[in-house]
Amino acid sequence: MKLFNCSHCGNRVFFENDHCDVCQKLLGFSADEMKMVAFEESPESPESAQGPIQRCGAPEQALPLRACANRASGVCNWLLPHDADHQYCISCRTTHTIPALSKPQNLEYWIKLERAKRHLVFTLLELGLPVPNKVEDPANGLSFEFLEDVSPEARVLTGHDEGVITLNIAEADDARREDIRTRMHEPYRTLLGHFRHEIGHYYWDRLVRDTPWIDGFRERFGDERADYAQALQRHYASPRADWAEDCVSVYASSHPWEDWAETWAHYLHLVDGLETAAAWGLRLDHAVPTGPALQARPVDPDDEQFVATVIEQWLPVSQFINAMDRSLGSLDSYPFVIVEPVVQKLAFVHQVVHHATHGLSPMNFAVPTPANQPTAAQ
The missing domain is CATH 3.30.413 (Sulfite Reductase Hemoprotein; domain 1)
Structure with a gap:
């Protein structure tokens, strides 16, 4: 997670904040700008999501925004374009x-x-x-x-x-x-x-499904065509004793789909964790015993040496996080051991994401059909 600042007073604020503790301005996250926006309270906004919010000190060309309709109930602190044809972020x-x-x-x-x-x-x-x-x-x-x-x-x-x-x-x-x-x-x-x-x-x-990635997926994770229900039944009856040799968790060993999902989750852990560490300027002088100091870096989406990122960046940073947890009497935030086969699976996920987001591989998305957003069911 990046560091955020109040766009009015510059004070550090957090992703979950709906107001600034220093200047007391209201805050909302704009996904279009990927930043926290400070704005004024007025009779028309912000809690009602009616009308554009009044940005604090924003240039005239700034994107007009309004609050998500779920802000009024304290559920959401995000914003959306004022001209959107729906009420929700x-x-x-x-x-x-x-x-x-x-x-x-x-x-x-x-x-x-x-x-x-x-x-x-x-x-x-x-x-x-x-x-x-x-x-x-x-x-x-x-x-x-x-x-x-x-x-x-x-x-x-x-x-x-x-x-x-x-x-x-x-x-x-x-x-x-x-x-x-x-x-x-x-x-x-x-x-x-x-x-x-x-x-x-x-x-x-x-x-991955029905794409050229499927062969690489099966090579690393296994054949997903294996019966899923039977695989889970076997797993719960008798989990693999040797799961730690090639999986990030025991549940990952139950079926290739679960191995992918667990590995994907850890990829997001890693991406978010390293971005946070880098944003705070984390430096570990003792990342590796007798080794050089480590300056935390965020994951580079174009990084072709992702394996090195896992080993040289994420492993020391996650060990530091766990050490801090133990100092505070808490459970380890990252109680996992990343072995070489798991590193290769993480690198595969990174490669798939890189190709998809850079237009190098097609994604399975249909052309969307516009429709109005209904209210959530009870």
Whole structure:
């Protein structure tokens, strides 16, 4: 994540801020400009999303913006072009179903879910990947369903199906999510991790399925034509004992699709983590014992030596992060070991993304059909 500043007073602000703590101006993130915008409160805006916001000190030619309609409920801090024919930002337009807000705690869960999703969307936009929604592109768009268990017999399973990503809102409850993590013997379980994993399935369909990349995928991850249901059944009955030899997690060893999704999630971890470290000017004088100092660098999308980036940059930075966690009595933020086969899989993901976003390989996206954005279902 980049560092952000209030466009009015220059104070450091964070991606989640909806106002500046120093000058008290309202803040919103403009995805078109990839920056935080300070603006004034007025009778017409910002909370109602009616009319353009009043930017603080912006030049006359600055893009007129208005607040996402979900700002009024405290759910979103993003902005959108004032002349857009819809009410929601690019992230909120992918949300189709929200929790029933008649339950007070569900608003808090929805806020947490959307916050994690916006973090995901920011990274995807930085990478240059399309983030369509199913209203505008029914065939190839994204739709998020935030659902809750209504009975023990009707459990909501987090997963992906043809662009529809379902998340159980129980994952937004920190205590319940930690309980699940412990019971499932997982080293890591976060909301952002769920989003990054499930979006990996979506981009496999968009970037790898039925493309020239499929042979390289099968060489590294395995043959995805293996029966998925049977593979998961075998995994849960008896996980691979040697999974750590070529997979980033035990779940990655269950099926090639899951291996890709787990690797994709780690690629986004790496991209976002190194950008944050570089933005803060992180320098590690003891990155490698008796080795040279390390100045953190963001991932270069044109980097043809990505393997070196993983080994020379991400491994020391992630080790430093874990050391800080332990100093504060927290669990390791990155409790994973990256072995050589996983490094090669990460490099493959990087290559696929690079070719897709630079127009070197076609992506599986249909021409979108314009439509109006409906309000989210309850």
